[in-house]
Amino acid sequence: MDQIAFLEPRPAVLSRRREIVADLLDLLPEGCLVHEPRELVPFETDAFVSYRRLPLAVALPETTQQVAAVLKYCHRYGVPVVPRGAGTSLAGGAIPQEDAVVIGLSKMAQILEVDFANRTATVQAGVTNLAISDAVSADGYFYAPDPSSQLACTIGGNIGMNSGGAHCLKYGVTTNNLLGVKLVLIDGTIVDLGGKALDAGGLDLLGVVCGGEGQLGIVTEATVRLVARPEGARPVLFGFDSSEEAGACVADVIGAGIIPVAIEFMDKPAIEICEAFAQAGYPMDVEALLIVEVEGSEAEMDAMLASIIEIAGRHGVKVVKECQSATEAALIWKGRKSAFGATGRIADYICMDGTVPLSQLPHVLRGTAEIVAKHGLRVANVFHAGDGNMHPLILFNANDPDDAARAEAAGNEILKLCVDAGGCLTGEHGVGIEKRDLMRHQYSEADLAQQMAVRAAFDPQWLLNPSKVFPLEGRPAA
Amino acid sequence: MTPIHEPLSEEAAARLVMIAGLSATPFSISGGGTRSLLPAADGAEQLSTRGLNGIVAYNPAEMTMTARAGTPLEKVEAALAENRQMLAFEPVDLRGVLGSSGIPTIGGVFATNASGPRRFVAGAARDSLLGVRFVNGKGEIVKAGGRVMKNVTGLDLAKLLAGSHGSLALLTEVTFRVLPMPETAVTIVISGLNDAEATAAMATAMGLPVEVSGAAHLPESVRGRFAGGALPDGAATVLRLEGLAASVSVRAQKLADAMAGFGAVSQCDAGLTQRLWREIRDAAPYADGTSRPLWRVSVAPTAGQQLVAALRLETGVDAFYDWQGGLVWLRMESDPEAALLRRYIKAVGGGHATLLRARPDVLAATDIFQPQADAVAALQTAVKASFDPGGLFRSRMTG
Ligand SMILES: Cc1cc2nc3c(=O)[nH]c(=O)nc-3n(C[C@H](O)[C@H](O)[C@@H](O)COP(=O)(O)OP(=O)(O)OC[C@H]3O[C@@H](n4cnc5c(N)ncnc54)[C@H](O)[C@@H]3O)c2cc1C
């Protein structure tokens, strides 16, 4: 399976490989440049493993100044640059190309400041998402966006993709919790956007850098919002006879003005996979499961749950299971958050990420099942239902090229179905290379041209992560 | 009189902009024109959204609405109220302080990112904005974002347009998320704190698991001008709680207990709470019929009172605080003191100040928006050019 094209490597860069490596060795401290082909292998792909490219070299700078020096150099010599956090992108956002220098932020992993009075943390871009919450939890705070990959993924990558997670239904995604960044532009200029003040003056450049997929600059530091941890939180399991009923229940809960912290959905195949992996105590005799988490004081949780149980009753809920202990609650989340990993143990999969209006959930779930069946494949659905962000995992066998091609075709059809239902191609994983060639299904030429013009305002030569997001044909001449 | 254009459709607006581009005729975009004190850009013709009116789609169950940019805010809020829903960010109504009349439009609200007290926990207008349609400076109709809650497909242009003050493009349609109205709300009042003590009290409150949705400090000089003088004597530090009645009363008790160590604690009921926070939102004490300079300053929450304390040593200022201390409404005696203010903002860790009101000649001569660092200003200029290469849309924001 190798249908998604990358830009042709620039011969002028490839032919200068040795000089570039020598120059970068001069710019960086010892141990901060990877250039032996064997050692480059770990950087050739991300979590979108069907595609891989060996980069020219990998720079692992330790300071913002070093990031600036490398960028300035690459800018001067027209060398493409691919920013990289932990490489957990599911869209191929961090996959390099043969003529690119990867700039990895893994050595910049310090928490610089925690400021409880202002409810902010300032961290280097390579800090993992979970490390922020870990650093502040003893004081009763947390950092809200919680991608399932939070143990590994970095805040820089979260900003690159504007990542979400299960608890974003109430607390918002990365962009809603990001106050400022230190950004290095392609020419090496260092700028500060935003800060501890809520509104920054001028145009909201931070708003477009977040979700910029590494095309606008490299984030080296971020200031994020901390939130006081709720008094209590309780996940509750709701089992249904059909996916459609579960989907309709989600729409009714939200429609009734009830916004729990999280509403996660799993269909039967997903329940089986996750239960086998985590022994989370999921009911096995249902077709679909909702994990609904409520939070607050005991009284508040009871009140909200009572309303949700009543609505679920109208949708013929079969099982309502409240967990009895913190251990049980942790297991419920462990099962959910390991869904992708657990799936990966039984089959190869690609994960779609379209978002649809809630009223369309039942329709799109049905359509997804039909599309996958038509291609002779299996699907497991496990996703953030409260905000309509679907994740069908299409299971296939990567060693069978035909299987893989069918999986990719099915994925594309599902995403088009999402867009046609009033939704979008990607809710939190980003476009990367994976959805790049579908962009015209969602956007007109004028829409794309405007986005590309903004991109070019930051990076006129298209050196930053250039094979991503925008279809390769129809780009403006750099 | 400068000509006023009122296109009746998005297509007509696009045509107008395209033709204007041929003769390089600049425009100044207006919604309801509620910021009438601002001088229009030189030689610019007015491009009004008044003809782009009406709610296009409202789906209460999905908590989203799509409206044309010129739709009056009142109409949007009335439709939402019928379903007990609201805009989470509490759009500000500055007609009182600006002494202007006009009818604020939903497009103007997003174009100014106009956000009130809940902003520090629920986000600004930009955080509620899901999608936009607009006409860029080339006269092209462009859409960005969509109508779903989560969307990372391509660059988030809607964020750039929120708060762009008419400098990038003409918004023609906005899609935004809405929230259920809370069943009830109360305010806990701590009396008699000075600005520094109040800042500490508010930070403590925000660290408690009680979901404070408003945190303001009204020093003694302004306290009497709120809520018809109904707040207890002395400075008032006010904390709002919203939600289900049963839950609010439990949280109110917890919060009151936790605040008792700071000063005398009392409570406002739902009715007074509603009035008080509307007045805080609109800076009501400064709706004083004057044109004395009024600044809206955004800094880190703990820096607000430091800024005011420093300024007081040099000039006469009157101030109150919202957003846990990070939003300072600052009224000067006569001169806006822009240079002084901006120097101190830098000294307390940075932020920005917008001059909302002053005598027309002073407004014209002052940088009303915070000047940016050179590299950021250069980026901003490049972004402006990417939307409006011919520089048709004149705005104080980008010149
Ligand atoms: C200098 C200034 C700054 C302000 N900043 C803030 C702020 O930071 N926060 C806050 O809460 N309130 C702010 N306000 C208040 C804000 O203007 C009103 O709350 C807003 O709702 C006005 O709506 P309107 O329809 O009357 O817009 P108008 O007063 O007509 O226009 C307001 C601004 O938005 C632009 N604009 C209006 N409609 C469109 C459109 N469809 N497309 C593109 N641009 C458009 C205009 O060019 C103008 O720059 C500010 C007011 C002023 C005078």
Ligand SMILES: Cc1cc2nc3c(=O)[nH]c(=O)nc-3n(C[C@H](O)[C@H](O)[C@H](O)COP(=O)(O)OP(=O)(O)OC[C@H]3O[C@@H](n4cnc5c(N)ncnc54)[C@H](O)[C@@H]3O)c2cc1C
């Ligand atoms: C098992 C699993 C579960 C996942 N669950 C979720 C989930 O629940 N929600 C969700 O949203 N995502 C999820 N993801 C996707 C992924 O984890 C996120 O996209 C994450 O934010 C990527 O972070 P990273 O550090 O791995 O970045 P990378 O994958 O290294 O990079 C991601 C993108 O950001 C850019 N980038 C990285 N660092 C920087 C920087 N410092 N400055 C500028 N650009 C940069 C890269 O160029 C690339 O385009 C999951 C992935 C896996 C494998």
